[in-house]
Amino acid sequence: NAGVMQNPRHLVRRRGQEARLRCSPMKGHSHVYWYRQLPEEGLKFMVYLQKENIIDESGMPKERFSAEFPKEGPSILRIQQVVRGDSAAYFCASSPKTSGSPYEQYFGPGTRLTVT
Amino acid sequence: RKEVEQDPGPFNVPEGATVAFNCTYSNSASQSFFWYRQDCRKEPKLLMSVYSSGNEDGRFTAQLNRASQYISLLIRDSKLSDSATYLCVVTEGGGATNKLIFGTGTLLAVQP
Numbered sequence: 001n002a003g004v005m006q007n008p009r010h011l012v013r014r015r016g017q018e019a020r021l022r023c024s025p026m027k028g029h030s031h032v033y034w035y036r037q038l039p040e041e042g043l044k045f046m047v048y049l050q051k052e053n054i055i056d057e058s059g060m061p062k063e064r065f066s067a068e069f070p071k072e073g074p075s076i077l078r079i080q081q082v083v084r085g086d087s088a089a090y091f092c093a094s095s096p097k098t099s100g101s102p103y104e105q106y107f108g109p110g111t112r113l114t115v116t
Numbered sequence: 117r118k119e120v121e122q123d124p125g126p127f128n129v130p131e132g133a134t135v136a137f138n139c140t141y142s143n144s145a146s147q148s149f150f151w152y153r154q155d156c157r158k159e160p161k162l163l164m165s166v167y168s169s170g171n172e173d174g175r176f177t178a179q180l181n182r183a184s185q186y187i188s189l190l191i192r193d194s195k196l197s198d199s200a201t202y203l204c205v206v207t208e209g210g211g212a213t214n215k216l217i218f219g220t221g222t223l224l225a226v227q228p
Contacts, residue, residue, distance in 0.1 A: 031214065042203070042220040043160065056215060091159055095214065104150070105216060107159040 004094050004108035012114045013082050021077040021111045025094030032075040033093045082115045117142055120219035122204050127224045133194045137222045139187040139204030146206040149180055151189050153200040194226045
């Protein structure tokens with residue numbers, strides 16, 4: 001019973017390159033969330049998606065960041081023209097349909113992005 | 117004011133001790149509450165959801181006081197394996213979003 005899967009686990013990019021982070025939710029989960037944890041800081045919400053829909057992107061930086069969750073395949077968090085300040089751990093979480101409560105979210109192992 | 121506030125610690129306790137963590141949240145519309153634990157350089161793992169009536173899971177007891185906007189976690193008979201950062205987490209509030217708001221965590225170090 002696989003949990004949330006993320007790849008790559010570690011990603012090194014030079015300034016100005018693009019970073020693509022992938023997330024496959026737990027089986028049976030249709031909601032995906034992305035969070036970012038900067039060094040020595042707490043996790044911050046970035047975006048909430050369902051299949052083919054962005055539900056809440058209030059935590060996404062206005063530029064360079066985008067996310068998608070296509071009908072087929074994993075969710076992708078894309079960072080264009082990376083800068084050193086993008087270096088962080090990016091965690092994906094998933095939850096089942098929220099017909100009940102609470103909204104328990106289960107996290108993947110994260111992708112550690114280092115921008116050199 | 118932070119949305120979710122926790123004492124950062126560290127809490128250094130001997131094995132077998134009882135330790136309590138407290139947390140306050142600022143949004144009275146928050147509807148769901150959780151404790152997660154995070155080991156160093158790992159992902160957060162759900163420890164327990166927190167209900168208004170209070171709930172217990174083995175050595176762990178969580179309490180919620182909506183009037184005071186206060187959440188607590190009690191760990192009895194601490195084990196070395198309990199050493200981790202404990203994250204107080206609430207949902208943002210009503211509406212369609214399931215956004216989680218994290219505290220910065222309380223570090224627990226259980227000593228042999």
